Amino acid sequence: MKWHPPHRLMAFGILLITGLIGWGSYHLFFARSAHHRTPSVATVPAIASPDKSSSHSLHTEAHDAGLYFVSETPGALYEAPVLKSEVRIEVHGLLVQTTVRQHFYNPSNQWVEGIYVFPLPERSAVDRLRMQIGNRFIEGGIEEKEEAKRVYEQAKREGKRASLVSSARDNVFSTRVANVAPGEEVIIEIGYQDTVRYLDHRYSLRVPMVVAPRYVPGKPIIDRAGDIGTTDVPDAGDILAPLADPERDPINPVTLTVMLDPGFEPEQVASLYHPITIETQTGGARVITLADGPVAANRDFVLEWRVPQRDEPTVSLFAEQKETDTYLYGVLFPPESPTAVSRPRPRDLILVVDISGSMAGTSIAQVKEALRFILSRLHPRDRFNLITFESTTAQLFHTVRPATTDNLATALQFVQGLEANGGTEILPAITLALTETPDRERLRQVVVLTDGAIGYEAQVLETIHRLLGTQRLFTIGIGSAPNSYFMREAAEAGRGTFTYIGDIAETKERLLALFSKLEHPMVTDVTLAWEWPDDRASAWTKAERYPCPIPDLYRDEPITMTAKLPNLTLDRLDGRLIVTGSTGSKPWSRTVDAHAVKTESGVAKVWARRKIAQIMAERLRGTLAPQEARARIVSVALEHHLVTPFTSLVAVERERVRPPETALATHRLAVNIPKGWAFQKILEQELRLPIWQVKKHGPAPGKVMPQVTGPILVALTLPQTATSARLQLLIGWMLFMVWWTVHYLYRAQVSSTARQGERP
Template identity: 40%
Template sequence: MPDASRITPPVVAPTEAPVNPVSMHIRLDPGMPLAHLESVYHAVNTEKNAQGIYQLTLQDAQVPANRDFELLWVPAPGNAPQAALFNEQWQGDEYALLMLMPPAPAPAGATARRVPREVIYVIDTSGSMHGDSIIQARAALKLALERLTTADRFNVIQFNHQTSALFSRAVAATADNLQRALSYVDRLVADGGTEMLPALQLALGQQPEQGVLRQIIFLTDGSVGNEQALFSLIHQQLGDSRLFTVGIGSAPNSFFMTRAAQFGRGTFTYIGKVAEVGEKMAALFSKLETPRLTDIEIHWPQDQPVEMWPARIPDLYLGEPVLVALKLQQPNLPLTLTGDAAGVPWQQQVTLRGGAARSGVHQLWARRKIADLMDQRAQGVAEPEVRKAVLDVALTHRLVSRYTSLVAVDKTPSRPADQGLENKALPTNLPQGWSATKVFGSLPQTATASEWNLLVGLLLLACGVLFSRWPGVGFGVRVGPVSDGKAHGGNVL
């Protein structure tokens, strides 16, 4: 991979103490009653006041920065999709954040309508998946296969520096095909480099039959640096498919997998430990089988300009609210939300002044617009045009972006005046659950073994020069019959 050095920084040896300890304090104002609040990977202390605002701190004062921090909260459900609203006035404009929340799950024993599906499972078997990650991925994939029905079709694709598929095309989920797939998954091992593009090309290259819902489930730690090339491929070849990404391990590339799922009109699921596989994958597959609200649209009076992000609203799934950020000029503008709730038309009226006032809504809208502008590069928009548009938004709303930074000048001396500057890559912590020898081997922490190869090459070259200048000494291959130390009718190579 040409950009491997960007995603394989030097790491602290496992025998050394972790660096960059982290502490945090969180103030959470969800704006609605919660059914559940949980810190998934770190123990926290939680306090809630009379206004429904939560204060959270780590139970350990400091923790090593070697895995993601994930805070999960679930709104208290109702019997139908609900909409919550937050708004803010800033520099003469009205900004709003609309949150669509799914209804409560169906009662136990109730059956939901399911459509025939073609499900393509793509699993990363590169060396960075060694250890806990490949164990989690295999368990998740086997659970997925066991949930398929006879009305479904499926295929399994694995990739590292090579890509291969179990079947040439998607096949029916018969007992024989499923058993063959389960045995195939059991034999998967993590080794080799990471070449994700061919795997995505193979998964997106075929379109389903009429009336079949095609879902691609991508299980990976996302250790790639060529995100833009992958985004472009998804944009160009997605068609009517949906792409759902599953992040595996303690330090997945959440940026890539979140944006890939948004490009692919799907969702991102994160699995950080083996114990979560059953619960999280069951929830994922349940929502894939029965989306709660589809074809969502927001309508407003035609004479009122409204700028909305995302421009195309994704489907609403169980346990995952949809957030829509809006900028408008009329503060009391009425909006009408419509959608399809499992075959039943759904509609709700919202007045923007009816929401709770919150600061920072304008910046959230700006971040979403910047993200959309950056994604336009994958759609062929020229970089200078994107840069100009991003600068306008980022400077107006005072945000850090690819083209803007917050600059602070520190005049405190940090080195002796007579000592020169030098560039040095600072090591980070090895992600929790990773194997240093499997990912990096015994080589130095660089992208390739090029320095070692260069050293060996120079040593051999020096030996060659030495032997060529030494009287009576030579080496090579003699061709032809040999007599008294000389070759006749042949050549010396």
């Protein structure tokens, strides 16, 4: 086929114009925007003390191990800020005082701002911030969140060193440090108060070390201030952090020291997941350190100890005076509950199981082991069902089934085939579990097994409060870094308990303790009263006590209480505290003499934190309007100098240190993948769409939920290797133009040939 010159000229012109448009579009939209693209996390080793003398600001050839960000110079990288942390914990009785020192070091030649997202215990009362530059210290002050951010941003613009500590969740905090000079180290010191947990004859102290990636549904949005969020979780950016490459050495090393002085000779002191050394001091106190020195911040540190059986406690009561008010914190141990009921009330047990991508690796093995054990504990009179969730929800049976041999065999086969994939769409599964009408003759218990790696906790907790009714909901935390805030709050909202399984070897022991609670009568109708020798009884009636009311308790659980006695000083505290309740059909009571109260600092902060938790619970239950809840929380937080979702700590240096003409680079510091997580599964999670529906699994059809689709925003800042949408459109347009040109030439040639054939 021969093309005529006019056709060839036109085809050449079209292709030339297409090429020029494509070349110009690429450089206009892609090459230029590459300078502004989100930095990609590269390699990060464990960090010892930074060697400031050997720091290099810009790397254009081979790069040493370290964290680098893309520079505006093509092909060049510069080193990002690095972090190491020191944690020092003092345990006095049941009260915990902790100081966290975060060392931010800037190895580059640029002025930088560092942002680091980190966890703290969910009930901690964060009350101290101090910024150290060399030998200078700047104390932080508490402000409402918006005002604190305004002060910080103004200082950042003016070139002053500043730090800001904020809270996005009860267990997720962030530190911002502005105007860190090249080669400079800034130390941020954060202090908080907490309490020891007592459960199943064990005391335990948990120190979370990494914020696990969270599943955040909704469409991504950016507000006017530049903050990242989604339509479902507007503050998602506050709980997200870049993830370090798990193929390289872990980052963010942590050193940890615990001064353990429980007030008795502790036994069986042990760290569950980290090797430790223990030094006994005069008086019986223990000094506990990490045996291997600094460790990667990739799993929670858990310390446990026991009290000698002869000294099994009955009550611990602590007090602190602030101005003219006295604050109390007490842990009271009810008598041993009787043996399990010989013929317990038949129950319906609903197992809600997380099989999302974050559960891949060791977590899914723990889940399977736990499910096998739970199924083996079912009695013939029990009924059960399994509900699994990831991006979709599935249930084994369409309703609860008797725990017969055949049904249990079907369930075990179902469990064996579970695989971890997709996003953590827990809300449809919780809704499905709680919407089935309970049988009044049976006890309905819902047990949720998950790592809680979600960013929309409030929506789930509101759903539990709304649908629970007479049911009980228990949570089992799985993995090396579970979302303990969500797990504990969900269990309390569901009037159940929270059990943590951090290693597959713990599965049987932890679940035996849980089923012991489920199979024994609860401690109910707990009341507190203070008996005074004179007219001071009015102080107790005016007292603010939390929690209120005291919830029912399960076997081997203590009663915890906090109270503020207004206008009553410690020297006037007299009489005795009387605790009453019932175990099964048997009443019991216990008294505590005022002279047994121990004076300890930090009690007032613990009371304030419990009050804030009570206000938040009332808001989630719908008994308190959001604006009223916010106002009350802010009032308590400002009075007691506490960080909350509505208040922050801010520290600003007076002098300007960054020259006006010098730019400031902002970086979000990377965090490790929690130990045992499968990195590839997290990547896959980013590509899936959340669909609220129940797939048909097992012998019965599933119940279909409303279908909702939308993009997922995962807590990841990853290398941008995928073809962008704009580039795909450009390539598609160019291919279309090439096809159109070829098609035009072909039609023109056919038409020309036909005309030549018609000539005589």
